[in-house]
Amino acid sequence: MRLGHALGAFASVGAVLTLAAPAMAQTHVFTADADFDSGALNNVVHVPSNQLQLGPTPVSKTTLVWVDNYVPGWIVRIDSSTGKQTARFDSALQFINGQATGARPSKENCNWANAGNCPGRVAVDTNGDVWIVNRAFGAQGSLSKFSGNIGHCIDRNNNGVIDTSRDANNDGIVNPNDPAEYFGQNDECILTTIPVGAVGDCPRSVAVDKKGKIWVGTCCGGFKIYRFNPNEPVALEATIQMPSGSCMYSAASGGDYVFFSNRAAASTIRVNIDTLQVQNAPCGTETYGVVADPGGGWAWLGGYSQAYVRKANFTTNPPTCTSYAAPAMVTAVTLDLQGNVWASGYGNAQVYKYNPAGTLIGQYATGAANPHGLSVDFQGNIWSVHDGAPHLVKFSPAGANLGAFNIGSPAAGYDYTPYLYSDYTGVQIDRIAPYTRIGIWEGTYDGGANAIPWSNVTWNTEPQGAVPTETTLKVSARAADTLSELATAPYAPCQNGTPMVGIKGRYVQVKVDFQGPGYKTPVLADLAVHGPCGNLGETCCVKDPDCNDSKQCTLDQCPVPGGVCMHSPIPECCQLDPDCNDSNACTVDTCVSGTCQHAMQGGCCMANQDCDDGLPCTADLCSGLGGTCSNVAINGCCMNDLDCTKGNPCSDSKCPAPGGLCDIKYKAGCCQTDSDCTDTDLCTTDLCDTANNTCSNTQIVGCCNLDNQCYDGNECTTDTCSGPGGICQFVPKAKCCTPTDPEVGQPCDFPVSPNDHPPCAPGHL
Numbered sequence: 001m002r003l004g005h006a007l008g009a010f011a012s013v014g015a016v017l018t019l020a021a022p023a024m025a026q027t028h029v030f031t032a033d034a035d036f037d038s039g040a041l042n043n044v045v046h047v048p049s050n051q052l053q054l055g056p057t058p059v060s061k062t063t064l065v066w067v068d069n070y071v072p073g074w075i076v077r078i079d080s081s082t083g084k085q086t087a088r089f090d091s092a093l094q095f096i097n098g099q100a101t102g103a104r105p106s107k108e109n110c111n112w113a114n115a116g117n118c119p120g121r122v123a124v125d126t127n128g129d130v131w132i133v134n135r136a137f138g139a140q141g142s143l144s145k146f147s148g149n150i151g152h153c154i155d156r157n158n159n160g161v162i163d164t165s166r167d168a169n170n171d172g173i174v175n176p177n178d179p180a181e182y183f184g185q186n187d188e189c190i191l192t193t194i195p196v197g198a199v200g201d202c203p204r205s206v207a208v209d210k211k212g213k214i215w216v217g218t219c220c221g222g223f224k225i226y227r228f229n230p231n232e233p234v235a236l237e238a239t240i241q242m243p244s245g246s247c248m249y250s251a252a253s254g255g256d257y258v259f260f261s262n263r264a265a266a267s268t269i270r271v272n273i274d275t276l277q278v279q280n281a282p283c284g285t286e287t288y289g290v291v292a293d294p295g296g297g298w299a300w301l302g303g304y305s306q307a308y309v310r311k312a313n314f315t316t317n318p319p320t321c322t323s324y325a326a327p328a329m330v331t332a333v334t335l336d337l338q339g340n341v342w343a344s345g346y347g348n349a350q351v352y353k354y355n356p357a358g359t360l361i362g363q364y365a366t367g368a369a370n371p372h373g374l375s376v377d378f379q380g381n382i383w384s385v386h387d388g389a390p391h392l393v394k395f396s397p398a399g400a401n402l403g404a405f406n407i408g409s410p411a412a413g414y415d416y417t418p419y420l421y422s423d424y425t426g427v428q429i430d431r432i433a434p435y436t437r438i439g440i441w442e443g444t445y446d447g448g449a450n451a452i453p454w455s456n457v458t459w460n461t462e463p464q465g466a467v468p469t470e471t472t473l474k475v476s477a478r479a480a481d482t483l484s485e486l487a488t489a490p491y492a493p494c495q496n497g498t499p500m501v502g503i504k505g506r507y508v509q510v511k512v513d514f515q516g517p518g519y520k521t522p523v524l525a526d527l528a529v530h531g532p533c534g535n536l537g538e539t540c541c542v543k544d545p546d547c548n549d550s551k552q553c554t555l556d557q558c559p560v561p562g563g564v565c566m567h568s569p570i571p572e573c574c575q576l577d578p579d580c581n582d583s584n585a586c587t588v589d590t591c592v593s594g595t596c597q598h599a600m601q602g603g604c605c606m607a608n609q610d611c612d613d614g615l616p617c618t619a620d621l622c623s624g625l626g627g628t629c630s631n632v633a634i635n636g637c638c639m640n641d642l643d644c645t646k647g648n649p650c651s652d653s654k655c656p657a658p659g660g661l662c663d664i665k666y667k668a669g670c671c672q673t674d675s676d677c678t679d680t681d682l683c684t685t686d687l688c689d690t691a692n693n694t695c696s697n698t699q700i701v702g703c704c705n706l707d708n709q710c711y712d713g714n715e716c717t718t719d720t721c722s723g724p725g726g727i728c729q730f731v732p733k734a735k736c737c738t739p740t741d742p743e744v745g746q747p748c749d750f751p752v753s754p755n756d757h758p759p760c761a762p763g764h765l
Helices: 033-037 427-432 483-488
Strands: 027-030 040-042 052-054 064-069 074-079 085-090 119-124 130-134 140-146 190-199 203-208 214-218 224-229 235-241 248-254 257-262 267-272 278-282 290-292 298-302 308-313 320-325 330-335 341-345 350-354 360-365 371-376 382-386 391-395 401-406 438-446 456-459 472-480 507-515 527-530 554-557 566-569 587-592 595-600 618-622 627-633 684-689 694-699 717-721 728-732
Touching: 027 033, 033 438, 052 438, 052 507, 064 119, 064 130, 074 119, 119 203, 119 248, 130 203, 140 203, 140 214, 190 214, 190 224, 203 257, 214 248, 248 427, 257 290, 257 298, 267 298, 267 308, 278 320, 290 330, 298 330, 298 341, 308 330, 341 371, 350 371, 456 472, 472 483, 483 507, 507 527
Parallel strands: 203 248, 248 290, 330 371
Antiparallel strands: 027 527, 040 438, 064 074, 074 085, 119 130, 130 140, 140 190, 203 214, 214 224, 224 235, 248 257, 257 267, 267 278, 290 298, 298 308, 308 320, 330 341, 341 350, 350 360, 371 382, 382 391, 391 401, 438 507, 456 527, 472 507, 554 566, 587 595, 618 627, 684 694, 717 728
């Protein structure tokens, strides 16, 4: 199980996604820095400007110096920006997963005969990981790998954390007696240890080539050069047998080659990393530390016991070796960031600075005896290792002594002396393999309309674009109508300029995968995404702005991506007042800011409905087109019952509904004046009781209207009324008898007729 968190300065380069804004163009081109920055950059950079290439290596972002305490068998990691110790590791694992590696036990002191792992040289790869050879004199030599990034470490005990050395109390010292700071054989950032050669072969030199392969040379026996594949499990790939007595003392990489100082043979060896061809440049006397020209044409070397700096030149045939005088014997050499050569003055406590032509241009005191190894960090400072002194000395590029930095600890009983000649910061490998191996760029463009059928993607139409051998640029695309859908849509691979199928949506996203070997990079100079139209215009459009006809009063629309433009008049759009004539005599028609305004003239009407005053009981009338209104009250119209009774206590009238006509009714027998009580009877006195609104009709004594009203009960009178409202008159009848007249049977004093009636019947003659 591997856990990720950077120890050094390495972090993948990323950006928050932004969108290239929609534009009038149907094709969108990414070519300038700002275009590329609108997308997401991961391990790619626009250096030089206006193009993309693989970014810097992880090691270039670190501030780490790796140095050994060779006697107890430790590797100490220093932060070059602070000079503080950040870790202390055993230089070899004796067992891995229970399997013996052949390495000696932890903290067994090196005795130069048969004990201790005796680490000697360091090589940093482009990932920031570190390779160390353990000389193990008289024992099994080995090669160990250490992680420079905690993300590369191995959680062997599966506890969910990486158990590794650290400065737990932040005092700048990693104490080997403190279990919180030193983990020994249980450190999970010691990645592997493998045996190299036979017992007693004493592997002494190590280098990483531009392809990441690991080279190891033996010195005490075997006389071999080995090439290892760095991928886990680390495996031997090739072996070169050197002449007996050869001693591959130090190693360095440059271009297509690895250089070895062959100390015993007093020469410099150059090996082609692919063909394994070996070339030799005799130098006359023994060679020691070595640093290579990044191009691989030559190497600079020190020479133990001689006061020289040597340059082995392999650009000539045969190769040559030139010596440049030094104030004292020189052991180690390095190249600073400007290409100057720095050399350790072993014995006079100085470091020397030479220009590329071999001229001595500076001498700087170390303040400590026996400067033995040199390396340059990524800030340009020089770090000097001192034999016999437990510290490093740091110099500025100009030679100022910036102080000594401790690689020991307060723990007693240990020899903290360092010893190495090599690239122990990673600067030299970064010079020949300056690019990360994998990078990605993603760019997104808003096409401005849904369902755009994107046609194709083109790239590297500009001359700066390049895809050298051993590198690749892979382009893919996806599209969707929303950003959320876009994020989950699958990418489809693209061929340069070849039509795409099924890449459809408002948003199109392109991804470019960069890949290279580390010493070359592909270059993306430009990339364009194309919509469905060859040329935008009236006959082909993608979005509405493509259809702009520059006419203010038309609605310009692209009905579908790849369709034909449509131009519809915009209602009420105008440029002048006459454009707004609505044929309505009652409006004042004006054009205001491109829009028609129709203001009604007060009191003007075109039809009766224009005169509506909101009152139901008026008849709203317009006198004619452009005329005036009149609002006439409707007779009998009511809104409520009160409108119908009008305060008359005798009215029982009702309003059927607001705006209706009154239903006129009166209460029977109700009056307000005497006249309301007239009953057409002339023989009554008609009066109104206004207090109660009731009538009284009182009969007038002696008054009559008809004769029959005058009957007096006397059969012998003629009863008559003198007229309507008159008086009764009673006139006796002649010769009339009544029962009160003479008794029956008595003779009448007048003739009786007819004869059959009883005599003197009432009322009869």
